[in-house]
Amino acid sequence: MSWKKAGTEARLLLVGIPVALWSAFPIYHIFLFAISSKDSAFSGALWPAQPTLRNFGAVFKQEHFFLYHFWQQMWNSLWIAATVGFLTLLIATCAAFAISRLRVRGGRLVMNAALFTYFIPAAFLAVPMYKAMSVYGLLNSSWSLVLAMVTLASPYAIWVLKQASDKLPWELDEAARIDGATPMQLFRLVYLPLMLPSLVAIGTYALLLAWNEYLYAFLLLSKETNVTLAVALGHFLSADDSPWELLMATGLLYGLPPAAIYYVFRRYMVGGLTAGAVKA
Amino acid sequence: MTSMQRWGLALLVPYVLLFLVFVLYPVLYGFWLARSPAAYAKLFEDPVFFRTVVNTLVFVVVAVNVKFVIALYLSGFFVNTRPWIRWLSVLFILPWAVPSIPTIFSVRFMLNPEWGMVNSIIFRLTGADGPNWLTDPTLALSMSMLVHVWKSLPFWTLILIAGRLAIPKEQYEAASVDGATGWQQFRYVTWPSMRTLYLTSTILSMIWTLGDFNSVYLLTGGGPADLTHVLATLGIRYIRLDQLEQAMATIVVSMPLVLPLVWFMVRRLSRDGTQ
Amino acid sequence: MASVHFRDVRKSFGATEILHGVSLDIADGEFVVLVGPSGCGKSTLLRMLAGLEEVTRGEIAIDDRVVNEVDSKDRDIAMVFQSYALYPHMTVRENMGFSLRLRKAERAIVDERVGRAAQILNLQAYLERYPRELSGGQRQRVAMGRAIVRDPKVFLFDEPLSNLDAKLRVAMRAEIKALHQRLKTTTVYVTHDQVEAMTMADRIAVMNEGRIEQLGEPLALYDRPANLFVAEFIGSPAMNLLDARLRRSDGAAWVELAGARWALAAGAPGADGQQVKVGVRPEHLRLGAEGLAGEVVVVEPTGAGTELVVQCDGASLTVVVHGRSGARPGDRVLLAPGPDHVHLFDASSGARL
Ligand SMILES: Nc1ncnc2c1ncn2[C@@H]1O[C@H](COP(=O)(O)OP(=O)(O)OP(=O)(O)O)[C@@H](O)[C@H]1O
Numbered sequence: 001m002s003w004k005k006a007g008t009e010a011r012l013l014l015v016g017i018p019v020a021l022w023s024a025f026p027i028y029h030i031f032l033f034a035i036s037s038k039d040s041a042f043s044g045a046l047w048p049a050q051p052t053l054r055n056f057g058a059v060f061k062q063e064h065f066f067l068y069h070f071w072q073q074m075w076n077s078l079w080i081a082a083t084v085g086f087l088t089l090l091i092a093t094c095a096a097f098a099i100s101r102l103r104v105r106g107g108r109l110v111m112n113a114a115l116f117t118y119f120i121p122a123a124f125l126a127v128p129m130y131k132a133m134s135v136y137g138l139l140n141s142s143w144s145l146v147l148a149m150v151t152l153a154s155p156y157a158i159w160v161l162k163q164a165s166d167k168l169p170w171e172l173d174e175a176a177r178i179d180g181a182t183p184m185q186l187f188r189l190v191y192l193p194l195m196l197p198s199l200v201a202i203g204t205y206a207l208l209l210a211w212n213e214y215l216y217a218f219l220l221l222s223k224e225t226n227v228t229l230a231v232a233l234g235h236f237l238s239a240d241d242s243p244w245e246l247l248m249a250t251g252l253l254y255g256l257p258p259a260a261i262y263y264v265f266r267r268y269m270v271g272g273l274t275a276g277a278v279k280a
Numbered sequence: 281m282t283s284m285q286r287w288g289l290a291l292l293v294p295y296v297l298l299f300l301v302f303v304l305y306p307v308l309y310g311f312w313l314a315r316s317p318a319a320y321a322k323l324f325e326d327p328v329f330f331r332t333v334v335n336t337l338v339f340v341v342v343a344v345n346v347k348f349v350i351a352l353y354l355s356g357f358f359v360n361t362r363p364w365i366r367w368l369s370v371l372f373i374l375p376w377a378v379p380s381i382p383t384i385f386s387v388r389f390m391l392n393p394e395w396g397m398v399n400s401i402i403f404r405l406t407g408a409d410g411p412n413w414l415t416d417p418t419l420a421l422s423m424s425m426l427v428h429v430w431k432s433l434p435f436w437t438l439i440l441i442a443g444r445l446a447i448p449k450e451q452y453e454a455a456s457v458d459g460a461t462g463w464q465q466f467r468y469v470t471w472p473s474m475r476t477l478y479l480t481s482t483i484l485s486m487i488w489t490l491g492d493f494n495s496v497y498l499l500t501g502g503g504p505a506d507l508t509h510v511l512a513t514l515g516i517r518y519i520r521l522d523q524l525e526q527a528m529a530t531i532v533v534s535m536p537l538v539l540p541l542v543w544f545m546v547r548r549l550s551r552d553g554t555q
Numbered sequence: 556m557a558s559v560h561f562r563d564v565r566k567s568f569g570a571t572e573i574l575h576g577v578s579l580d581i582a583d584g585e586f587v588v589l590v591g592p593s594g595c596g597k598s599t600l601l602r603m604l605a606g607l608e609e610v611t612r613g614e615i616a617i618d619d620r621v622v623n624e625v626d627s628k629d630r631d632i633a634m635v636f637q638s639y640a641l642y643p644h645m646t647v648r649e650n651m652g653f654s655l656r657l658r659k660a661e662r663a664i665v666d667e668r669v670g671r672a673a674q675i676l677n678l679q680a681y682l683e684r685y686p687r688e689l690s691g692g693q694r695q696r697v698a699m700g701r702a703i704v705r706d707p708k709v710f711l712f713d714e715p716l717s718n719l720d721a722k723l724r725v726a727m728r729a730e731i732k733a734l735h736q737r738l739k740t741t742t743v744y745v746t747h748d749q750v751e752a753m754t755m756a757d758r759i760a761v762m763n764e765g766r767i768e769q770l771g772e773p774l775a776l777y778d779r780p781a782n783l784f785v786a787e788f789i790g791s792p793a794m795n796l797l798d799a800r801l802r803r804s805d806g807a808a809w810v811e812l813a814g815a816r817w818a819l820a821a822g823a824p825g826a827d828g829q830q831v832k833v834g835v836r837p838e839h840l841r842l843g844a845e846g847l848a849g850e851v852v853v854v855e856p857t858g859a860g861t862e863l864v865v866q867c868d869g870a871s872l873t874v875v876v877h878g879r880s881g882a883r884p885g886d887r888v889l890l891a892p893g894p895d896h897v898h899l900f901d902a903s904s905g906a907r908l
């Protein structure tokens with residue numbers, strides 16, 4: 001290796017090492033807390049004297065005031081996320097099919113309305129949505145969160161699915177119509193199978209959006225037994241002497257599944273976003 | 281009406297209903313709630329409000345630009361093909377992939393003045409006490425911006441990497457044959473091809489940054505003394521204080537800031553859709 | 556088995572009318588080719604018959620039934636697309652059986668019909684493959700198989716061969732023709748390739764700018780083109796066309812052009828002194844002792860014959876000579892047609908005299 005090459009390599013490392021530390025440290029810090037005992041957590045050491053898995057045991061056995069409903073809350077997060085994923089997929093697929101393949105009149109208007117919703121920051125929409133949910137009498141019902149998250153996830157889902165289905169050759173639909181397919185048969189037998197990769201990506205997107213959501217969950221839900229894990233984590237902040245090591249152990253359990261899913265699907269996620277959100 | 285149109289309308293119904301019930305009606309009703317001038321007078325009298333507007337502008341301008349300059353630089357770093365850089369990119373996506381709550385809390389603990397990791401490292405290195413990161417309003421807001429940048433940097437870097445990879449290699453080869461230096465290559469090849477992407481991304485990122493509730497609320501809770509609120513958290517603050525009218529007024533007042541950006545993005549995307 | 560009737564069919568996209576009243580009757584079992592330059596409306600006409608485009612005005616009937624308002628799926632037609640439009644997620648077998656499956660046909664019947672179609676098209680070995688695993692020609696055959704399995708009243712083809720290389724195109728041309736002879740299903744076939752039209756059709760409809768210029772058997776179109784457009788469009792290389800004046804005297808008729816005269820057959824139409832366009836096919840021009848003077852500029856041996864380009868007083872004429880030719884670029888030659896092979900068209904309207 002020549003000097004010049006070594007110099008380039010060194011310069012790359014000079015960027016790479018800070019980037020690695022910067023990206024990983026806050027997450028390592030969670031991990032560090034999660035495997036530290038109560039006393040060593042606050043010592044400021046970079047590795048605990050006696051690493052322990054006791055915190056996880058405490059979480060699983062719901063051994064602390066903040067964790068009395070851990071499994072219930074985990075389940076809430078899970079079913080809400082899954083339901084949001086499913087409903088978003090259902091609603092967005094139908095809409096994208098109607099707009100892109102059936103070329104329904106008014107489809108463009110609906111698409112623009114959806115895009116508009118997508119770009120209005122969710123934190124701003126939260127205020128009117130909160131009021132509306134109370135008008136509908138849905139506050140504190142898990143369904144309010146499900147419906148709110150489907151509302152937030154659908155616009156982007158429709159957009160991405162429409163982009164993807166616009167790329168399917170138009171002749172396929174015509175061939176199917178001539179072969180005798182009704183619009184519903186076209187949808188079921190031709191459209192859905194061909195859209196499968198995008199559907200998986202979008203379902204995942206909606207599911208993760210709901211799983212990760214904090215703001216809407218804490219606005220719309222408040223009963224200990226029906227809040228999601230995200231809100232439950234937020235509750236730890238209500239006391240000054242909260243068990244931070246348990247919070248971090250719970251946080252790790254809460255944060256790892258979505259991170260794993262992101263890794264599995266990151267190609268779709270980034271691909272979809274680059275194609276959709278920020279075309280040059 | 282053909283059967284295609286009939287089915288098309290039927291399939292649009294679920295989304296249209298969703299939109300009417302959970303977007304249009306709430307928004308119209310909200311605007312109606314916020315119709316009285318008194319609400320705005322009260323809002324403008326609230327000292328928190330003025331501070332919030334300033335915070336928001338600073339937050340958006342600083343965070344977005346810092347983020348994009350770094351993202352632009354790092355996108356150039358990550359297009360280098362080395363096995364270790366590929367591994368690093370996996371690590372690099374982590375902040376984006378992990379949900380905000382645990383990571384922001386983690387930063388919050390790190391910044392604890394007494395037992396936080398940051399100050400204990402500072403103490404070990406210098407023997408002096410570190411600053412009170414979250415009780416000084418300026419520092420606290422800066423830390424919120426830092427968290428925001430930490431969280432969203434990977435996504436935008438990936439977008440800009442995609443932009444860089446879309447530039448044909450021949451252009452760089454031609455430039456090096458012409459004797460262009462690294463900086464000149466960036467100036468005359470990379471930047472002209474990336475300018476539009478950079479602009480669109482910046483606008484979109486501004487919208488998302490305006491709506492970033494978590495980075496502020498979960499780190500500082502708007503404190504100390506409500507001095508670090510941004511518009512996204514102020515509305516929620518009023519809800520928590522049971523002042524719905526004020527909350528809606530805050531949203532209405534934010535619209536002149538948000539709507540032009542939204543309009544830009546919707547136009548951009550719906551034009552792409554028809555091509 | 557069915558006849559097809561277009562009655563003054565018009566089509567507009569928005570404000571622009573692109574088909575201006577097309578009438579065409581296709582007999583049961585006939586193979587009709589619609590041919591014309593790009594953008595003349597052939598595909599649109601075919602797609603209206605298929606039910607993929609609405610009819611703006613006029614009537615389309617299959618047998619005695621007006622189908623304007625009938626859904627594609629109830630018209631009992633099958634169509635082969637230029638891009639084949641095979642379902643990528645289905646095997647060849649599933650592709651071919653799809654229409655029967657939609658009609659809830661019994662499994663055994665589907666298998667039997669798909670099997671028979673596969674046998675006709677030599678596709679038995681590929682039934683379990685996906686379209687992406689097939690060559691262009693095989694995909695083309697699957698697309699045809701999908702049509703055959705239906706046993707429809709009418710086959711529609713929209714430029715089915717244009718994605719194939721030249722050699723395969725010739726082979727598939729023969730295959731489609733053989734298939735038609737075997738099944739005797741009424742067929743409407745769209746192409747912009749006049750050779751395809753000539754070799755395959757029972758009758759050809761030559762279209763231009765939304766109208767049918769001429770309808771007839773291939774050789775009738777070749778021998779007696781109804782107007783300048785058809786004269787130029789049918790035949791390869793294209794017919795030579797020259798400005799001339801028609802003369803007649805004492806029962807003899809001839810045309811005068813650039814100082815030369817070409818004799819016409821005794822019964823030639825037209826009035827003395829009339830301005831005309833004279834058309835002569837390249838294979839009907841002879842190099843001889845008299846006629847139009849010109850200079851050979853290009854000599855192109857094609858093996859079976861030789862193509863010469865001759866420059867005559869501003870016009871450039873193509874001449875096809877059988878076998879080899881001794882002509883060289885620069886040679887001065889005299890050109891004349893046989894009197895029975897001169898086509899005369901009115902100079903202003905372009906109609907055949
Ligand atoms: N959906 C449409 N909207 C507007 N104009 C159309 C549409 N479809 C076709 N046209 C126009 O109608 C005319 C005829 O089109 P058509 O596809 O029938 O031509 P064609 O004869 O099949 O040509 P080609 O040989 O190129 O396939 C063209 O000028 C075309 O631009």
Ligand SMILES: [Mg+2]
Nearest residue numbers: 597598599713
């Ligand atoms: Mg066509």
